[in-house]
Amino acid sequence: MADQDQTAEATDEARAVEEPKRPTPYDRLGGSETLIAIANRFYDLMESDPAYAALRAMHAKDLQPMRDGLAGFLIGWSGGPRDWFAQGKCMFSLHRPLAITQKTTQQWIDAMRIAIHDVVKDDAEMAKAMSGVLEEIALSMLPLEVAKDKAEQA
Numbered sequence: 001m002a003d004q005d006q007t008a009e010a011t012d013e014a015r016a017v018e019e020p021k022r023p024t025p026y027d028r029l030g031g032s033e034t035l036i037a038i039a040n041r042f043y044d045l046m047e048s049d050p051a052y053a054a055l056r057a058m059h060a061k062d063l064q065p066m067r068d069g070l071a072g073f074l075i076g077w078s079g080g081p082r083d084w085f086a087q088g089k090c091m092f093s094l095h096r097p098l099a100i101t102q103k104t105t106q107q108w109i110d111a112m113r114i115a116i117h118d119v120v121k122d123d124a125e126m127a128k129a130m131s132g133v134l135e136e137i138a139l140s141m142l143p144l145e146v147a148k149d150k151a152e153q154a
């Protein structure tokens, strides 16, 4: 019996060596606290800097639900607890009715890049990767006719 236990243990150990658990971006960023700080910094910038006035104007007066929503999304998306997704929310469906323009998309991208940069100070590689992917997602949310105009101007 003891031999069997030892064999099982040895197999588990071998598996652990073969399949090391890669840290998720969530782990690498330091967990929920960091994602909450990014969401808060993002909305602080949007509230205080006129550079984001058009984006601010699209949001309701009380930004607390959006602060919680963005933090919850970022936590699940980066590999942490998926409570926000478990509510049946879909980020793309939530944005579909919004009149997203090139201007508000650029404001979103700029504010998010600064928020990530301000909060994630000790992992430049992860900060760059995260802002890069979020920028791609934001650009993919532009309505098709706006995206086409943008491509033609480039």
Ligand code: HEM
Pocket (backbone or CB within 6 Å): 055, 058, 059, 060, 065, 066, 068, 069, 070, 071, 073, 089, 091, 094, 095, 098, 100, 101, 104, 105, 106, 108, 134, 137, 138, 139, 141, 142
């Ligand atoms: C492309 C430009 C974008 C604009 C103009 C924009 C605008 C908005 C607005 C106006 C709201 C509030 C909606 C409401 O009142 O219910 C909102 C909420 C939110 N946005 Fe965006 N957004 C953009 C891109 C993104 C991107 C790229 C992400 C994530 C990858 C994102 C994640 C969220 C989340 C998670 C919420 C909160 C939803 C909730 O929990 O109910 N947004 N956004």
